[in-house]
Amino acid sequence: MTSTPIDTAFLSIGELADGYRSGAFTPLDVCRRAQERLALLEPKLNAFIDPMTNDVIEQAERATRELADGVDRGPLHGVPVAIKDIIDVAGTETTYATRAVQPKLATVDAECIRRLRDAGAIIFGKTNLLEFAAGVAHPDFGQTNNPHDMHLTAGGSSGGSAAAVAAGIVPLALGTDTGGSVRAPASYCGIAGFKPGFGTLPLDGVYPLSPSLDHLGILARSSKDAAVAFAVIGVRKPNNSPAISPEQLRLGIVSNQWNHPAIRPDVRRALDATLGVLEHAGMHIVNVDLPTPELMAKSLLDILMPEAALIHRQTLASNPGGYARGTHELLLAGFTLPAIDYVDARHNQNSWREQLSSLFKTTDAILAPTVPFVAPGTDPALSTEGDDEIISLTHANLTGAPSISIRCGLEKTMPVGLQITGALGSEERLLAIANYLEELLQMASP
CATH class of the missing domain: 3.90.1300.10 (Amidase signature (AS) domain)
Incomplete structure (x- = not known):
């Protein structure tokens, strides 16, 4: 047999x-x-x-x-x-x-x-x-x-x-x-x-x-x-973070991301259900503030576009037709961005890194929807004209903070993501928190 x-x-x-x-x-x-x-x-x-x-x-x-x-x-x-x-x-x-x-x-x-x-x-x-x-x-x-x-x-x-x-x-x-x-x-x-x-x-x-x-x-x-x-x-020792105690876990909800008008109803249902699970587990949850998502997204693009244009300068000159149209337009936009916008964005980047660090004096991690909608038909292109996809994503890239998306729900067969961001240098602790929340949400799912 x-x-x-x-x-x-x-x-x-x-x-x-x-x-x-x-x-x-x-x-x-x-x-x-x-x-x-x-x-x-x-x-x-x-x-x-x-x-x-x-x-x-x-x-x-x-x-x-x-x-x-x-x-x-x-x-x-x-x-x-x-x-x-x-x-x-x-x-x-x-x-x-x-x-x-x-x-x-x-x-x-x-x-x-x-x-x-x-x-x-x-x-x-x-x-x-x-x-x-x-x-x-x-x-x-x-x-x-x-x-x-x-x-x-x-x-x-x-x-x-x-x-x-x-x-x-x-x-x-x-x-x-x-x-x-x-x-x-x-x-x-x-x-x-x-x-x-x-x-x-x-x-x-x-x-x-x-x-x-x-x-x-x-x-x-x-x-x-x-x-x-x-x-x-990362050449690190295996994660030996202490066990998570829900009563001692302090989580911050980024209110202007969590409640952003771009959040679609299916994602809102998953977020509300997630918050209910966390509160029922006895976690300490507070609202925290970051600069407006639109301002952070603009600053990210004001850094990204000129830096990308510089990297692609020679290729854009020698073979512009080899790029997809949308990529070509994005890269060309980097050449026309005013220098003062780039300088302002880098100043914001440093300021917001300090601001984010201050939040972790009273919280262990901050939560936001990863993106405000489930998977669309085509991928939203990076855009200076109100890119809703990145409203919760930019603070982690601008500040360099570790951040992870985990699944927090399933709406009509399509997954919804929860983003968890930690303090600079807290990768192992953040992964331990994410693992705990992942397992908690899995147990609570029907």
């Missing part, structure tokens, strides 16, 4: 690690199953630019042999990780999802990839993104669609990475976050999207968009899995 094979598609990092070490399945089994799901869902999902098929199997065979021989590199050994195609992987082309430049064959790994390889992780393909992570999908690469409803977007710019995790292809993926590009697609796809503090994770080998705002980010099935990946890539 033969036992039914274990379906590894939606297992956590911890469950994969246990299965490898118990002999229930191997990294080769997991990667073959992942490739089966990828073949089933692509191209309709459109999450991958390069699935790196043969290389994945070679890596999986090596990881399987090592574990069988007693070589154990840690919790990510044999775990497949998808990589946003703006991050260099040696021996693989980086396309940036554009036609403005030729794909670049990377000769060395980005530092984050090197650290993943050292930990035994399997690099499982390059994922689709908005062009240069700048705001729109290039028509030659197309939009990544949402695993919950293929007629809707997975979000951007790290949509391919988010969709790959949410669809059960991989348990973990890397993205980048300059104005919410990890947290927004995580919210749309119903997974965890973690943006650590500014400069916490290495950006060597990651193509820049706006150096004053760019962050490497992690997309995972849960904040617990994100914490494992953060410890490896």
